[in-house]
Amino acid sequence: MTDLTKLTIAEAQKGLKSKDYSAVELTEAFLANIEAANTSLNAYVAVTGDQAMAMAKASDEKLSKGEGGALEGIPLGIKDLFATEGVHTQACSHILDGFKPRYESTVTSNLWADGAVMLGKLNMDEFAMGSSNETSYYGNVVNPWRKSGSNAALVPGGSSGGSASSVAARLCMGATATDTGGSIRQPAAFTGTVGIKPTYGRCSRWGIVAFASSLDQAGPITHTVRDSAILLKSMASVDPKDTTSVDIKVPDYEAAIGQSVKGLKIGIPKEYRVDGMPPEIEALWQQGIDWLKDAGAEIVDVSLPHTKYALPAYYIVAPAEASSNLARYDGVRYGLRVPGNDIVDMYENTRAAGFGSEVKRRVLIGTYVLSAGYYDAYYLKAQKVRTLIKKDFDDTWAAGVDALLTPATPNAAFAPGEITDPVTMYLNDIFTVTVNMAGLPGISVPAGLNPDGLPLGLQLIGKPFDEATLFQVGQVIEDAAGTFEPENWWA
Amino acid sequence: MSVDTDTVKRVARLARIKVSDDDADRMTGELNGILGFVEQLDEVNIDGVEPMTSVVEQTMKKRQDGVTDGDKAEAVTVNAPASEDHFFMVPKVVE
Numbered sequence: 088m089t090d091l092t093k094l095t096i097a098e099a100q101k102g103l104k105s106k107d108y109s110a111v112e113l114t115e116a117f118l119a120n121i122e123a124a125n126t127s128l129n130a131y132v133a134v135t136g137d138q139a140m141a142m143a144k145a146s147d148e149k150l151s152k153g154e155g156g157a158l159e160g161i162p163l164g165i166k167d168l169f170a171t172e173g174v175h176t177q178a179c180s181h182i183l184d185g186f187k188p189r190y191e192s193t194v195t196s197n198l199w200a201d202g203a204v205m206l207g208k209l210n211m212d213e214f215a216m217g218s219s220n221e222t223s224y225y226g227n228v229v230n231p232w233r234k235s236g237s238n239a240a241l242v243p244g245g246s247s248g249g250s251a252s253s254v255a256a257r258l259c260m261g262a263t264a265t266d267t268g269g270s271i272r273q274p275a276a277f278t279g280t281v282g283i284k285p286t287y288g289r290c291s292r293w294g295i296v297a298f299a300s301s302l303d304q305a306g307p308i309t310h311t312v313r314d315s316a317i318l319l320k321s322m323a324s325v326d327p328k329d330t331t332s333v334d335i336k337v338p339d340y341e342a343a344i345g346q347s348v349k350g351l352k353i354g355i356p357k358e359y360r361v362d363g364m365p366p367e368i369e370a371l372w373q374q375g376i377d378w379l380k381d382a383g384a385e386i387v388d389v390s391l392p393h394t395k396y397a398l399p400a401y402y403i404v405a406p407a408e409a410s411s412n413l414a415r416y417d418g419v420r421y422g423l424r425v426p427g428n429d430i431v432d433m434y435e436n437t438r439a440a441g442f443g444s445e446v447k448r449r450v451l452i453g454t455y456v457l458s459a460g461y462y463d464a465y466y467l468k469a470q471k472v473r474t475l476i477k478k479d480f481d482d483t484w485a486a487g488v489d490a491l492l493t494p495a496t497p498n499a500a501f502a503p504g505e506i507t508d509p510v511t512m513y514l515n516d517i518f519t520v521t522v523n524m525a526g527l528p529g530i531s532v533p534a535g536l537n538p539d540g541l542p543l544g545l546q547l548i549g550k551p552f553d554e555a556t557l558f559q560v561g562q563v564i565e566d567a568a569g570t571f572e573p574e575n576w577w578a
Numbered sequence: 579m580s581v582d583t584d585t586v587k588r589v590a591r592l593a594r595i596k597v598s599d600d601d602a603d604r605m606t607g608e609l610n611g612i613l614g615f616v617e618q619l620d621e622v623n624i625d626g627v628e629p630m631t632s633v634v635e636q637t638m639k640k641r642q643d644g645v646t647d648g649d650k651a652e653a654v655t656v657n658a659p660a661s662e663d664h665f666f667m668v669p670k671v672v673e
Contacts, residue, residue: 185657186657187657188657189650189653189656190653286634287633287634288634288636301632301633327639327641330638330639330641331632331634333634333636334636334639393622395618396618396619396621396622399615399616399617399618399619400616400619402612402615402616403616403619410593414594417594418659419658419659419666419668420657420658420666421657421658421659422657422659423659424659424660426669427669429669429670429671430668430669430670430671431594432596433668433669434594435591435594435595435596436596438593438594438595438596439595439596439597442595447595447605448605448608448609448612450593450595451586451589451590451593451595451605451609452609452612452613454589454592454593455581455585455589455609458589458592461579464579465616467629468619468622468624469616469619470629470630470631471624471627471628471629471630472619472622472624472627473629473630474627474628474629474630475622475624475627477630477633508611509608509611509612510611510612510615513615524633525633526633526634551634
């Protein structure tokens with residue numbers, strides 16, 4: 088019998104409909120993989136086996152009657168940032184100890200309404216703050232990929248490290264993830280998977296634990312471009328519960344796949360050619376340019392002059408919003424409480440024990456830049472720079488460019504503990520963070536392996552609400568590059 | 579601009595995070611690293627530039643002023659570390 092966990096979502100949709108296998112068989116196969124792998128990879132922080140089997144049985148009943156939604160019987164992993172009713176939802180932080188919400192996030196509600204099966208909750212950097220999945224209260228996630236001939240562990244990227252690792256290791260068919268500065272695209276690039284951050288406002292943020300509200304967006308991580316198109320269509324919606332959710336109908340993204348890119352204008356931003364860029368990244372980028380040229384796209388050089396200021400502006404805006412959002416963790420309404428002499432002492436003890444060091448760092452930076460006397464010098468200036476960053480992109484679209492091609496990350500996956508300086512770690516998001524600052528959609532597509540045998544990704548950046556073009560062009564890269572599978576050492 | 583250890587302690591107090599003297603010393607260095615990094619923004623000419631308020635050009639949606647949900651006291655307090663009769667319990671705040 089074929090290994091059911093090797094199927095894509097698109098293949099499983101067909102197989103389930105034609106009853107080649109049942110949803111229960113599919114779910115059992117993934118639960119068995121999780122059981123065998125999770126000690127090594129630490130991708131799941133909670134496995135909801137009973138719930139998964141009940142959902143799969145319900146899917147089989149629907150499928151037997153020829154009914155069922157777009158994702159009927161498809162087993163998915165859910166990032167711990169999404170509220171799931173009655174199930175572990177802690178943003179992988181100690182401060183949310185034991186929190187089980189009585190409500191369901193809009194994105195996951197959409198998935199279950201379409202028939203998807205929840206396998207469990209996925210590990211992540213605490214409150215989505217990190218680029219290596221080393222800040223989780225539940226320990227590091229391990230990348231299924233290793234350098235050729237080495238058995239040393241590598242990070243899966245972050246903050247959606249559990250999502251990326253579990254997809255790459257076949258512990259779920261696809262996963263939900265979130266991206267505030269690169270948290271979908273960077274881990275996707277590090278694990279040979281596809282990840283898309285849609286336009287700000289495309290997926291409802293309701294029921295997703297907030298990090299930086301003007302930047303946070305949900306999106307999928309999957310094996311193929313087509314699978315990402317399928318999942319995003321279900322995740323995205325117009326939601327009255329989120330006032331920043333935009334009133335635009337969700338298109339059929341899959342219809343864009345396979346369409347020719349002949350005549351599309353693809354911009355190559357010169358500012359992304361950063362000093363000290365490794366030759367392997369340079370070569371990968373050139374390869375991507377050649378593939379798109381061969382497919383008939385027109386390649387044009389473009390300039391986004393404020394690119395280098397996106398990361399410093401981000402490290403004012405994101406911590407400022409985080410310090411406000413995380414003020415709610417006070418030891419009163421949910422999660423951890425550490426007693427004190429009085430109520431303020433209780434707040435301070437709770438937050439000292441409940442937050443990890445990266446979260447504390449960002450809350451302090453955020454508090455500082457918002458404090459009296461510093462607001463104009465930091466926060467207001469950063470928001471003005473953000474206007475200029477967005478204008479760079481607007482000018483590019485106005486010049487007729489359809490999408491931009493860049494590397495997804497400045498390097499391949501690194502070893503845990505290798506990067507200890509916070510600012511050096513932040514530089515991992517140098518190519519992805521501009522997209523969040525401007526609210527644009529961006530997709531990371533696996534494009535090759537480096538000389539050590541580790542996956543690298545290319546990023547496509549699109550116009551607002553033009554995810555369809557990213558899927559269309561992304562498929563061309565996938566067709567040329569092929570797909571990538573790590574050697575199974577973990578089970 | 580850079581911060582000293584006393585400023586870090588003051589900010590930590592504003593953020594309601596208890597820090598020891600050792601924590602404050604370590605964080606001072608880390609925070610100055612980040613503040614040094616964001617100083618690059620001083621190079622940008624922002625004269626006459628409006629600050630970003632929303633990345634999406636959309637008028638803020640307004641909700642109808644109506645009751646759409648409620649009567650969920652049990653669900654609201656169920657995750658509290660200490661609650662009684664659907665009230666959150668906190669240390670005494672008034673004498």
